Amino acid sequence: VGVPESDLAVARAANPRPIEAVAADLGLAPADIEPRGDGIAKLTQEAVRSATADAAAAAGTTVLVTGMTPTPKGEGKTVTTVGLGQALSALGESTAVAVREPSLGPIFGIKGGAAGGGYSQVLPMEAINLHFTGDIHALTAAHNLISAALDNHLHQGNDADVDVRRVDWPRALDVNDRALRETVVGLGGSAHGVPRENEFVITAASELMAALGLAADLADLKARIGRIVLAETADGDPVTPADLGVTGAVAALLRDAFRPNLVQTNEGVPALVHGGPFANIAHGTNTLVADRVGASLADYLVTEAGFGADLGAEKFADIVAREGIVPDVAVVVATVRGAKRHGLEMWPADFDALAEPDPDAVRAGVANVRRHVEIVESFGIPAVVAINVFPDDTEAELAAIESTLDDAGIAVARSTAYMAGSDGALDLAELVRERAGTGAYAPLYDLDAPLREKCETVAREVYGADGVEYVDGAAADLDRIEEWGHGGLPVCLSKTPYSLSDDPSLTGVPEGWTLTVREASVSAGAGFVVVKTADVMTMPGLPAEPAAEGIDIDADGDVSGLF
Ligand SMILES: Nc1ncnc2c1ncn2[C@@H]1O[C@H](COP(=O)(O)OP(=O)(O)O)[C@@H](O)[C@H]1O
Ligand SMILES: O=COP(=O)(O)O
Ligand SMILES: [Mg+2]
Numbered sequence: 001v002g003v004p005e006s007d008l009a010v011a012r013a014a015n016p017r018p019i020e021a022v023a024a025d026l027g028l029a030p031a032d033i034e035p036r037g038d039g040i041a042k043l044t045q046e047a048v049r050s051a052t053a054d055a056a057a058a059a060g061t062t063v064l065v066t067g068m069t070p071t072p073k074g075e076g077k078t079v080t081t082v083g084l085g086q087a088l089s090a091l092g093e094s095t096a097v098a099v100r101e102p103s104l105g106p107i108f109g110i111k112g113g114a115a116g117g118g119y120s121q122v123l124p125m126e127a128i129n130l131h132f133t134g135d136i137h138a139l140t141a142a143h144n145l146i147s148a149a150l151d152n153h154l155h156q157g158n159d160a161d162v163d164v165r166r167v168d169w170p171r172a173l174d175v176n177d178r179a180l181r182e183t184v185v186g187l188g189g190s191a192h193g194v195p196r197e198n199e200f201v202i203t204a205a206s207e208l209m210a211a212l213g214l215a216a217d218l219a220d221l222k223a224r225i226g227r228i229v230l231a232e233t234a235d236g237d238p239v240t241p242a243d244l245g246v247t248g249a250v251a252a253l254l255r256d257a258f259r260p261n262l263v264q265t266n267e268g269v270p271a272l273v274h275g276g277p278f279a280n281i282a283h284g285t286n287t288l289v290a291d292r293v294g295a296s297l298a299d300y301l302v303t304e305a306g307f308g309a310d311l312g313a314e315k316f317a318d319i320v321a322r323e324g325i326v327p328d329v330a331v332v333v334a335t336v337r338g339a340k341r342h343g344l345e346m347w348p349a350d351f352d353a354l355a356e357p358d359p360d361a362v363r364a365g366v367a368n369v370r371r372h373v374e375i376v377e378s379f380g381i382p383a384v385v386a387i388n389v390f391p392d393d394t395e396a397e398l399a400a401i402e403s404t405l406d407d408a409g410i411a412v413a414r415s416t417a418y419m420a421g422s423d424g425a426l427d428l429a430e431l432v433r434e435r436a437g438t439g440a441y442a443p444l445y446d447l448d449a450p451l452r453e454k455c456e457t458v459a460r461e462v463y464g465a466d467g468v469e470y471v472d473g474a475a476a477d478l479d480r481i482e483e484w485g486h487g488g489l490p491v492c493l494s495k496t497p498y499s500l501s502d503d504p505s506l507t508g509v510p511e512g513w514t515l516t517v518r519e520a521s522v523s524a525g526a527g528f529v530v531v532k533t534a535d536v537m538t539m540p541g542l543p544a545e546p547a548a549e550g551i552d553i554d555a556d557g558d559v560s561g562l563f
Helices: 007-013 019-025 045-052 077-090 125-129 135-155 207-214 218-226 247-253 288-297 309-323 336-343 359-377 395-407 417-435 451-463 474-483
Strands: 033-035 041-043 061-067 095-099 120-123 162-167 171-173 183-185 196-198 200-202 231-233 261-265 270-273 300-304 329-334 383-388 412-415 467-470 491-494 514-523 528-533
Touching: 007 120, 007 125, 019 033, 019 261, 019 270, 041 045, 045 288, 061 077, 061 309, 061 359, 077 095, 077 120, 077 261, 077 300, 077 329, 077 383, 077 412, 077 417, 095 288, 120 125, 120 417, 135 162, 135 171, 135 196, 135 207, 135 247, 162 196, 207 218, 207 309, 207 514, 218 247, 270 288, 288 300, 288 309, 309 329, 309 359, 309 451, 309 491, 329 359, 329 417, 336 359, 336 395, 359 383, 359 395, 383 395, 383 417, 395 412, 412 417, 451 467, 451 474, 451 491, 451 514, 467 474, 474 514, 474 528
Parallel strands: 061 300, 061 329, 095 270, 095 300, 171 200, 329 383, 383 412, 467 514, 491 528
Antiparallel strands: 033 041, 041 261, 120 261, 162 231, 183 196, 261 270, 514 528
């Protein structure tokens, strides 16, 4: 324990258990897993089926880890998820951790890995952060097979009468590449297809990623693929992969990607790492099937929803929990740097300045933490705050967060899981066990409410907006989606994660503002309506100094610079 030289150094020094022993902790026999390299396995189709057969029997306690409005580096939800899982296990609880698979975009961009960190990470971090078991590559291929089939359909005569100007299916790549946001395909003459504008999204934003994340089983995944709305006909009718006859091929490409991956934490606790949607542009949680496996095979499932409670936790509560994975308690992760940024009203976050001790700014920024606690409690889910302690945090700043929350009657515990693993999260684990199950979950809105009402409910009650303004074609989009019969779906708002509002520069708890909705599209395969606000990007760009510039490999194949 102690401040690690790097996440990679800790990962390399770890002494992982045989994956069969990890599986056995969940009651899985060697025949229930398919090893995929050292310390990695996929569950077999049969193991998934039997573990999720009676989804309602997921009798375990589900802990949802969410957070405050983060800085671009993240405030430690994944670290806390792993650390808390290790602490519950150290207290003798049968525990499974469930987190998403990292996207290569942030790995080579700003954020870095998504496998946790320090003495609270999932291992083997190099494999997990790079190609892992190939699920995201399979999703990229499947996504682009649909694109190729659509453009081939246009080239072969367009029997489905697709309106080339109303194609809403991008191409996908697992990369941050702003140059692909707007492209043109089919150039070069009639032999090369039909010229049309085309955008790329990062695979984490693909509707296929969301469909895989919310499907109950392979048959459901195939049905979801078949009903994805790719485009419209000249008469305004939807065109789907089923219309193109490629549903089976796409589902076949995802056969293995649909099965959850089993790995372990630094301390050998079972970890299901599966699915990878971001929470700003999609629903931001790992797969439902992994949650169901974890909740069914362990007494405690600790799982994470991306970004702040305004994004991942709201989507977990209004989309995932309706499928039966109901959080019994939520952990809101807060940090000194995160609170300080809000207290200083600093955007973008200047990490050098944030390193300067400033207890007063920290205390002022706790208002943002409290707002996220209120958001979680608005779903009837009891919340505890975890202060994720960084090595350079001062006692005065930590005490500023603790005392402000104590005074407000909010349960809070420090976590030093990054430096100390389970030993650093025992207080948090005790608090979680104490508060779990003391609430009564309810989604924020009924599914039969109009789409506009759902948008306004989230805007007002979660984001704190005074209302919603629909600009560009957003109102017509919502009307058309309801005409198509999809009005009963939940909404998945796509919003900046760096503010409770849709303006990243508004820190703290913004008041007196209106949410701007600029477009809506139905993700009929995922089972929600994506509502885009302000200028959220679905294809991020690399920063001025990409993390890629610090990553290297030596002649023995050892990778360096992966955090
Ligand atoms: N307590 C901590 N001390 C030092 N680094 C940390 C700590 N918690 C998280 N980190 C690092 O910060 C980054 C974000 O952590 P992560 O758990 O991925 O946050 P989130 O899931 O909220 O985005 C990672 O590089 C991680 O290693
Ligand atoms: O979707 C975002 O997830 P993190 O907040 O864990 O980076
Ligand atoms: Mg995370």
